[in-house]
Amino acid sequence: MQGKFKKSYRFAMNTSLYITTYITLLMSVFLYYFYEFKWFYIIVFLVSIYLFTFFIIQFRVERFIYKRVKKIYDDLTLLESASLTKGPITTDMRTLTQEIDKFARHKKIEIETLKVREEYRKEFLGNVSHELKTPLFTVQGYILTLLDGAMNDKSIREKYLERASKGIERLGYIIKDLDMITKLEVGDLCLNLEVFDIIELIENIFDMFEMKAAKKSITLVFDTNYPKPIMIRADKERIQQVLANLIVNSIKYGREKGTTEISIENLIKNKVIVRVTDNGEGIEEVYLPRLFERFFRVDKSGSRREGGSGLGLSIVKHIIEAHDEKIYVESEYNVGSEFSFTLEKAE
Known part of the structure; x- marks a missing residue:
């Protein structure tokens, strides 16, 4: 690993000055007492010593530091530190310290x-x-x-x-x-996008789970009357799976004689938001961030009594995200829950 390294001559200059001053003073005293004292010889000696010590210190010390810094670079290269291997080796301690700190934060x-x-x-x-x-x-x-x-x-x-x-x-x-x-x-599951009426789809799902809801006296309703179709562009089978999963969950954890309500609202020009709201047992706020994880259960014993794979909400989230849409959840314990997701309107 080679490269131009930034040189700082301050250390070599100062150290050479100290050594030269000491030796020159010592030599001056020696010449003064034992030989003829001449300034010309002192100055020549001073310059010679200074240049000699400067080059020795500058290149030998820097070479010494360079070898050890290169060893650090080589060690970090083994750890695949892309940020260090891109640039040349530097013996500048400030730059090196910054790079090592950056590397350490990245690895942490x-x-x-x-x-x-x-x-x-x-x-x-x-x-x-x-x-x-x-x-x-x-x-x-x-x-x-x-x-x-x-x-x-x-x-x-x-x-x-x-x-x-x-x-x-x-x-x-x-x-x-x-x-x-x-x-x-x-990403191996291909979506079959088509245009369909979301109102008709929800009505079919209501019919599908009417008997299941009746066992707990739960009413499946729209929030209002929708006299006109609302046309959606999506994978009809997958959206049916999403709605069926959310409605089944609302029935599982709903109260006796409760309600599961579906609403469809215009969000922006080409988007609608579908809301599935119930007045069931609700979910504590601490569990909401993990709700869409695979096999995560809020009430492990209760959910197992109700059956299911434990993957329903995770699949719901992935289906909605496969459509490049968003899913949201709001819930209050002992009050109820609302799951909502966006869909693209057909032109």
């Missing part, structure tokens, strides 16, 4: 980011393991019980087979959702 940020990712990876793997293990062990338990003799009882056989079927169904949901969210994250 990298280390902290890696720690966060590692913690997230451990949590994610633990959640995947737990989510797959629960239905798998349930299915295994029912099958082993049947093989141990319970299959001879017709009523028990049918009941256990139905429960095992539900466990397998849940495993299928988890694997399907994991596959989808992986494709969404790496």
Whole structure:
């Protein structure tokens, strides 16, 4: 690694001056007492000593510093410090200190980011393991019980087979959702953009979950009457998945005899915002930043009783972001929640 390095002659000049002054004084005293004292010889001696010491100190000391600074650059190059390898080697301590400080800050940020990712990876793997293990062990338990003799009882056989079927169904949901969210994250899932009426789509979803909502006496309604279609340009199937997921969540965590309300508002000239509002149990503010993480659950026991893969909201977020749109959440504990997302209006 070569390059022009910035030279500072102050140190060499001052040091040479000290050495020359000392030696010249010593030599003057010696000549005064033992030989004939002449200023010409003193001046020549002074200049010679000064130049000699200056060049020796300047180049030898700087070479000494350069070798050690180069070793620092080489060590940092092994750590892939792009900011240091781009420029020439410098022996200027102020510049070097600034570069090292910059490098240290960059590496500190990298280390902290890696720690966060590692913690997230451990949590994610633990959640995947737990989510797959629960239905798998349930299915295994029912099958082993049947093989141990319970299959001879017709009523028990049918009941256990139905429960095992539900466990397998849940495993299928988890694997399907994991596959989808992986494709969404790496960008392999292509969107089929089309123009459709969002009002009609929501009405179809209401019909789909009417019986599920009726079990908790929850009413699925629009905030107002929409006499005209609202045409949207998006992937109809994916937006249906988003709305279905949000409405199902509002039913799961909604109050008995509660309400799930849908509203569509004009945001700007070519955008609308769709709001899904309920008066359910709500979410504490501390959990909101992590709400769209994979497998994150506010109430782990309650959400597992309700079923699902634990990936729904994460998929919702990725689908909306795949459309280059935004999703928002507002919630107040024991009051209710509102999920909203933007969509592009068709011309």
